[in-house]
Amino acid sequence: MISQHLIEQARGRIANHVVRTPLAISTSLSERIGAQVSLKLEHRQLTGSFKLRGATNAVLQLSQSERDRGVIAASTGNHGRALSYAARVVGSSATICMSRLVPENKVSEIRRLGATVRTVGSSQDDAQAEVERLVAEDGLSMIPPFDHPHVIAGQGTVGLEIVEEMPEVATVLVPLSGGGLAAGVAAAVKAKRPQATVIGVTMDRGAAMKASIDAGQPVQVKEYRSLADSLGGGIGLGNALTFPMCKALLDDIVLVNEREIAAGVRHAYEKEREVVEGAGAVGIAALLSAKLAHLKGPVAVILSGQNIDMTLHRKVINGLI
Numbered sequence: 452m453i454s455q456h457l458i459e460q461a462r463g464r465i466a467n468h469v470v471r472t473p474l475a476i477s478t479s480l481s482e483r484i485g486a487q488v489s490l491k492l493e494h495r496q497l498t499g500s501f502k503l504r505g506a507t508n509a510v511l512q513l514s515q516s517e518r519d520r521g522v523i524a525a526s527t528g529n530h531g532r533a534l535s536y537a538a539r540v541v542g543s544s545a546t547i548c549m550s551r552l553v554p555e556n557k558v559s560e561i562r563r564l565g566a567t568v569r570t571v572g573s574s575q576d577d578a579q580a581e582v583e584r585l586v587a588e589d590g591l592s593m594i595p596p597f598d599h600p601h602v603i604a605g606q607g608t609v610g611l612e613i614v615e616e617m618p619e620v621a622t623v624l625v626p627l628s629g630g631g632l633a634a635g636v637a638a639a640v641k642a643k644r645p646q647a648t649v650i651g652v653t654m655d656r657g658a659a660m661k662a663s664i665d666a667g668q669p670v671q672v673k674e675y676r677s678l679a680d681s682l683g684g685g686i687g688l689g690n691a692l693t694f695p696m697c698k699a700l701l702d703d704i705v706l707v708n709e710r711e712i713a714a715g716v717r718h719a720y721e722k723e724r725e726v727v728e729g730a731g732a733v734g735i736a737a738l739l740s741a742k743l744a745h746l747k748g749p750v751a752v753i754l755s756g757q758n759i760d761m762t763l764h765r766k767v768i769n770g771l772i
C-alpha cells in the first residue's frame with residue numbers, strides 16, 4: 452500500500468509544477484444536505500485534471516537516461532494530456548499512442564502539449580500493443596494511468612490538501628474509475644483522520660472497481676458510452692495496487708446514472724459557476740441524488756476534471772442531455 456510518507460514526499464516533489472487547488476464552501480449544497488459541503492476545485496488543475504499530479508510525480512523519479520529515452524502511454528484522455536505536459540516540464544519527451552479512430556480534436560490537443568502522437572490500428576488494444584513494442588524496442592518508460600505507486604502517491608496529494616485545510620473532515624466523495632485517485636486520497640485522508648469516511652463515486656454502467664470488489668478479484672466489465680467518459684475502462688486483470696487499496700480503504704462505492712451525472716454538471720455550472728466534465732461532477736451528482744443517507748459533515752467533494760467538449764457542455768446545460 453502507498454503510505455502517508457510517500458504521499459508527503461510526492462507533495463514536496465511536485466509542488467513547483469502543479470497548482471494547489473482551492474477548497475471552496477458550496478452554500479447551495481450545504482443548505483441542501485444540511486451539513487457543510489466544500490468542493491475541491493481540482494478541475495482547475497493545469498491540463499484540466501488531477502492526473503497531472505501522478506504523472507509529474509512519476510516522471511520526476513525517472514533517471515536522466517530514462518528521461519532522455521522518453522515516456523509513453525496509450526491514453527487519449529486526461530492521462531495523455533497530463534503525461535505530455537509533465538514530460539515537457541522535466542525535459543523529457545512523451546509519445547502517446549492511440550487508435551486511428553480517435554477524433555482529430557483529441558489528437559491535436561495532445562500534440563499542442565508537445566507530445567508525439569502515434570496513431571495505430573483501430574482499438575485501444577492496438578494502441579497498447581504499440582506502447583509495448585516501443586517499450587521493448589526503444590526503451591521508453593511506460594507510465595500507466597493509475598496502477599503505479601508514483602501515480603497513486605501523486606494523486607494522494609489531493610487528499611493531503613483536503614485534510615490539512617479541513618482537519619475535521621468527516622466524509623470525502625471521490626470520483627472512481629481505475630482507482631488511482633481514490634486509493635491515494637483514501638490513504639492520505641485516513642492516515643490523518645482514521646474516522647473519516649471515504650466514498651468512491653462512479654457511473655452505474657461499467658463500474659469496473661465496484662464489480663471487482665464485489666467479485667473479490669479484478670474482473671472485466673462491458674464498456675458503455677457515458678457522459679463521464681473519463682471514468683471508462685477496466686482496472687486491469689493484473690491489478691496490483693489500486694484494487695487492494697480501494698477494497699481496504701473505501702467505505703462505500705455509490706453509482707450514479709447518466710441523468711444524475713448531467714444534473715451534476717448543470718449544478719456545477721449554474722450554482723457553483725464551474726465548468727466540470729461528467730467524471731468530475733459525479734460527487735455532486737451523488738449528493739443531489741439523495742443516494743447518500745445520513746451523510747456526516749463536513750463533506751469534501753472532489754471535482755476531478757474540466758475537459759468536456761464545450762458543445763456537449765452546452766447541450767447538458769440546456770437540458771438536451
Ligand SMILES: *Cc1c(COP(=O)(O)O)cnc(C)c1O
Pocket residue numbers: 500502529530596597626627628629630631632633681682728730731755756757
Ligand atoms: C482519470 C479520471 C478519474 C478517475 O481516476 P482513477 O484514478 O482512474 O480512478 C476521475 N475524473 C477524471 C476527470 C479523470 O480524468
